[in-house]
Structure formats: structure tokens, C-alpha cells
Amino acid sequence: MRILLVGAGGVGSAMVAIASRRxxxxxxxxxxxxxxxAVSACARIEDPRFSAIGLDASNAAEVEAALRxxxxxxxxxxxxxxxxxPLFTAALNAxxxxxxxxxxxxxxxxxxxxxxxxxxLGDDQFALADQWEQRDQLALVGMGVEPGxxxxxxxxxxxxxxxxxxxxxxxDGSNLRVDGYDFAPTFSIWTTIEECLNPPIVWExxxxxxxxxxxxxxxxxxxxxxxxxxxxxxxxxxxxxVPRWVDxxxxxxxxxxxxxxxxxxKTLRKLGLDSPGTVKVKGLDVSPxxxxxxxxxxxxxxxxxxxxxxxxxxWVKGVGKDGRAREVYLYHVVxxxxxxxxxxxxxxxxxxxxxxxxALELLANGVxxxxxxxxxxxxxxxxxxxxxxxxxxxxxxxxQ
Numbered sequence: 001m002r003i004l005l006v007g008a009g010g011v012g013s014a015m016v017a018i019a020s021r022r023x024x025x026x027x028x029x030x031x032x033x034x035x036x037x038a039v040s041a042c043a044r045i046e047d048p049r050f051s052a053i054g055l056d057a058s059n060a061a062e063v064e065a066a067l068r069x070x071x072x073x074x075x076x077x078x079x080x081x082x083x084x085x086p087l088f089t090a091a092l093n094a095x096x097x098x099x100x101x102x103x104x105x106x107x108x109x110x111x112x113x114x115x116x117x118x119x120x121l122g123d124d125q126f127a128l129a130d131q132w133e134q135r136d137q138l139a140l141v142g143m144g145v146e147p148g149x150x151x152x153x154x155x156x157x158x159x160x161x162x163x164x165x166x167x168x169x170x171x172d173g174s175n176l177r178v179d180g181y182d183f184a185p186t187f188s189i190w191t192t193i194e195e196c197l198n199p200p201i202v203w204e205x206x207x208x209x210x211x212x213x214x215x216x217x218x219x220x221x222x223x224x225x226x227x228x229x230x231x232x233x234x235x236x237x238x239x240x241x242v243p244r245w246v247d248x249x250x251x252x253x254x255x256x257x258x259x260x261x262x263x264x265x266k267t268l269r270k271l272g273l274d275s276p277g278t279v280k281v282k283g284l285d286v287s288p289x290x291x292x293x294x295x296x297x298x299x300x301x302x303x304x305x306x307x308x309x310x311x312x313x314x315w316v317k318g319v320g321k322d323g324r325a326r327e328v329y330l331y332h333v334v335x336x337x338x339x340x341x342x343x344x345x346x347x348x349x350x351x352x353x354x355x356x357x358x359a360l361e362l363l364a365n366g367v368x369x370x371x372x373x374x375x376x377x378x379x380x381x382x383x384x385x386x387x388x389x390x391x392x393x394x395x396x397x398x399x400q
Contacts, residue, residue, distance in 0.1 A: 001025040001364040004067055004096075006057050006087060007078030008032035010188075010300030011101070011144075013041040014345040014353035015078060018391070020045040022357065024364040029070045031055035044344070057083040063090035072096060074363070076356060080191050081105050082276070085124055088139065092131060097363065099356055101144030102191065103237045106198060113199050114212050120201065121240050129373040139373045140359060145312045145332070146172055146253075147237035148355045148376055149388075149395075153314035153330040154238070156381035158246045161328060165248040165318035170238045171329070173222045173229035173256030174310035176336065176347065178302050183264060186302065186310075186348045189293045193274045196257065196265050200233035203243045203251040214262055218254065222311045223398055224333045229256035237375075245377035248318075268292060303346030306336045310347045315400065327400035334393065342392075358387050 001024065005012055008030050016030060028050050032038040035054035042050040053070075056062050057079050063086060067075060075091040077084065077100035084104045091098035103122035110118065125141055132139050142148060150170045158165060178184040185192055199210035214232040221228045236253035243251055257265075268274045273292050278285040313331030320326035336347035343350055359376070362368040368379045376384075385395055 001074060001360070002070065002072045003028045003074045003076055003360065004031060004070060004072040005029065005076045005078060006031050006055060006063065006083075008034075008037040008041040008052075009078070010298070010346070010349035011353045012078035013044070013300060014343065014349045015076070015357055016041045016045060016050060017343045017345055018350070018354050018357045020047045020050070022361060024361040025049070027051070029053060029066070029072060031066065033057065058086050060086040060090040060093070063087055064094045067091070067094040067096055074099065074360065076360065077101070080188060081194070088125055088128070091139070092128065092135070092137065095135065095137065097137065098139040099143055099359065100141055101148060101352060101356060103141050103147075103240070105194070106235065108199060109210070114210055117199075117201055117208050117210055120208065121235065121237050126373050133372040136371050138363075138370050140363070140370075140376070141373060142237040142241050142375050143356050143359045144352045145355050146170060147241055148359075149332055150238050150312060150314045151241055151376040152381045152384050153395075154242045154246050154316070155377045155379070156385060157314065157316040157328065157330065159381065161320060162316065162318045162326065163321055163323065165246065165316060167250040167252075167317045168242055168246065168248050169251070169315040170236065170253040170313070171220045171222075171231055171256075171315050172254070172312050173220060173226060173231060174308060174348075175226045175229075176306055176308040176310055179305040179307065181297065181305070183260070184297050184299075184302060185261075186299050186306065186346065188299065189296055190276075190289055193265065193268065193289055193292070194276070195235045196255070197269055197274050198235040200235045200253070201239050202233070203239050203248075205249060208239070214257075216252075216254070220254070220256070220315075222256070223329070223331060223396070224309060224311070226309055226311055226333075230258070231256045232262070241375035242377060244375065300346065300349055303336065303340045303344070306346050309333050309335045310351060312351060317400075329398045329400055330395065331398065332388075332393070332395045354391060354393060355388070358384060358391060361387060
């Protein structure tokens with residue numbers, strides 16, 4: 001397997017560090033718009049199986065040419081979802097397998113944004129599913145941690161723990177703090193703004209509907225010392241993916257943001273600083289959201305100042321295999337101290353990066369196979385969870 005990794009930011013660099021310890025591939029070409037970032041990511045591990053190039057992810061023709069020139073058979077998309085469709089198209093045209101961690105962007109319903117979905121996350125990708133199937137190619141979408149591992153948990157619960165499922169709720173929280181900063185997001189602020197300020201989507205009784213941002217607050221008790229965290233509805237891919245393969249009445253995604261973070265996001269919205277479009281500033285076209293991102297510290301550089309743990313997991317409620325009511329929380333916790341010591345990567349980016357590497361290894365070994373546009377739920381969960389444990393980062397299950 002030869003892989004073109006597009007994006008050498010926090011998650012891309014963590015993927016390099018993780019994959020350098022595995023042997024399932026022949027070569028990984030690390031590509032970034034800033035070639036110096038790609039070079040730095042490769043220099044950290046000094047492995048001849050890695051090389052670096054400059055690449056514009058927005059240019060599908062350039063990406064397709066790179067896939068062909070480097071004889072890659074997989075494109076791993078580790079950039080933000082603005083660039084999904086050029087990369088998705090390039091992979092399709094080049095005849096290679098595609099994998100991403102976040103799906104193509106949504107668009108609000110023009111009249112009723114907080115009741116009905118407009119263009120949903122992933123709609124643009126699923127619209128091309130027939131072409132992928134006809135060409136016998138696989139696009140594995142939403143294969144990070146959330147979405148990704150959370151979806152694998154949903155499939156595992158459906159296959160092995162429950163007879164029928166009433167509700168699946170993805171719940172994400174942490175007790176991470178960053179020393180020396182009043183406000184420092186631990187993940188891409190560009191992506192965080194996108195998913196937190198868009199209308200959250202919910203699957204309920206056979207259809208998708210939307211709600212107000214930060215709706216349905218609930219306190220969820222996270223494991224391994226993290227404790228109770230207030231979680232709110234956020235737009236996320238699991239709600240669009242899980243119902244396609246798992247039979248359940250309801251699916252939600254709730255994120256433990258915290259009051260301060262929510263107020264910051266609301267202020268950005270009021271000021272128009274959440275916009276990904278451009279405005280004129282002294283004759284220059286500037287994206288307000290890009291300015292916000294540039295003004296904050298790079299999350300990948302915060303590891304030495306971070307303390308605490310992050311938890312991603314899937315809560316499932318229904319009737320167990322024994323016919324009795326059952327609730328479980330399947331989860332994965334990463335301690336920042338551990339990820340920094342073992343890999344030199346902060347916990348959030350490491351947790352996001354490890355799961356696509358596991359998926360790539362399963363694809364390389366022929367354990368996972370498929371064609372078309374598929375989410376993680378479309379595959380057997382057991383090999384994934386077993387291999388994740390082999391990576392030194394086990395998952396766990398808690399009865400609720």
C-alpha cells in the first residue's frame with residue numbers, strides 16, 4: 001500500500017508518528033500546502049518510508065497528478081472538510097481508495113434551518129456513491145474518532161450487545177486544560193466553529209430534523225476521573241452515518257463544550273467572525289474565520305501545556321441479548337501525559353489520528369473490504385477494536 005496523506009497539521013503529523021511504528025504499508029507521501037510542515041512531520045521520525053511534497057488540496061487536478069506520479073493507491077484526507085470534494089474527486093478519477101475523518105459540508109435549509117436539514121453532511125459525497133460502486137472503488141468516510149470509532153462502537157453494540165436499540169448517543173467530553181491560556185481550543189477552531197454553530201441534526205423515528213445550536217443540554221458522567229460534564233447538541237457526521245447501517249429509533253451527538261466556550265462561539269456569531277466567506281479589509285479579501293484561527297494558538301503545539309484526559313464514546317440504550325433493558329457506554333480515553341510521552345502528540349489530535357491508521361491497516365490486510373461510499377458502520381467492528389488494543393490504546397465498556 002502506498003498512501004498520499006494530504007495535510008501535515010496536528011492530526012496529519014500525529015498520523016505520521018503512529019504509522020511509523022507499523023509495517024502494513026510500503027510508503028507514505030506527506031503533502032501539505034506549506035511544504036515545510038510536511039518536511040517537519042517526516043523529519044520527526046526519520047523513516048525512509050516517508051517523503052514530503054507541497055500540494056494544494058483545493059486543486060483536484062494537482063492532487064490527481066500527485067496520486068499518479070507517486071503511484072499511490074490510497075488518499076488519506078487529513079485537512080479540514082472545505083477540501084473534501086476536490087480530494088474526493090481526485091481519488092475517484094485516479095482510481096484509488098479514499099479515506100477521510102470529516103464529511104463534505106452542510107448547508108442550512110433556507111427557510112426553516114432549525115427544523116429541517118438543507119444539504120446534509122456527506123450529501124455531496126453520497127451523491128457520487130454509484131460512481132464509486134461502478135468503478136469498484138471504496139470511499140471510507142468519517143473514519144476518525146468522532147466520527148469513526150464512535151460509529152464502530154455503534155456497530156459493535158448492534159451486533160453483539162443488543163437485540164433492539166432505542167437510542168444511540170455519541171457523547172464527547174474531557175477535563176483538559178491548557179496552562180497559560182485563558183482560551184485555547186484543543187482542536188481546529190475552524191472545524192469547531194463549523195460544527196458547533198450550524199444547526200445540530202437529530203435522527204428520530206425514521207427522519208432527520210434540526211434543532212437550535214447548543215440545544216438539549218444534559219450532564220453526562222464521563223469515566224476515568226473526568227466526571228460530570230454538561231453536553232449539548234452539535235452537528236456531527238455520526239447522526240448522518242449510523243442510521244444508514246444500524247437500526248435505531250434515535251441518534252444524537254452531544255459535545256461537552258463548557259459555558260465559556262459556548263459564550264465565545266455565540267460572540268463570534270454575533271460579530272460575524274464565524275463566517276468562512278471573505279470580506280474586504282484594506283483592499284484585501286479576508287475570511288473572518290481564518291483570522292480567528294490565525295489569532296489562536298495552533299492546537300498541535302499545546303501538548304506541553306495541556307493537562308488531563310479526553311473521552312470519546314457511544315451511549316446505547318435498548319433491549320439486550322437476554323431480553324432485558326440495557327444501557328451501556330462504550331468509550332476510549334486518552335491521557336495527554338501518556339500521548340505526549342509516547343508519541344509527542346497532544347491527546348485530542350492523537351486520538352483523532354490513531355483510528356484512521358487502524359482502518360488503513362485493516363484495508364491493507366484485506367480484513368475490511370468494500371466498494372462505494374461507506375461509513376465505519378458498514379464493516380465488522382471486532383477486528384477494528386482488537387487491532388486498536390494492539391496499538392496500545394484499549395477501549396472499554398461501562399454499564400449505565
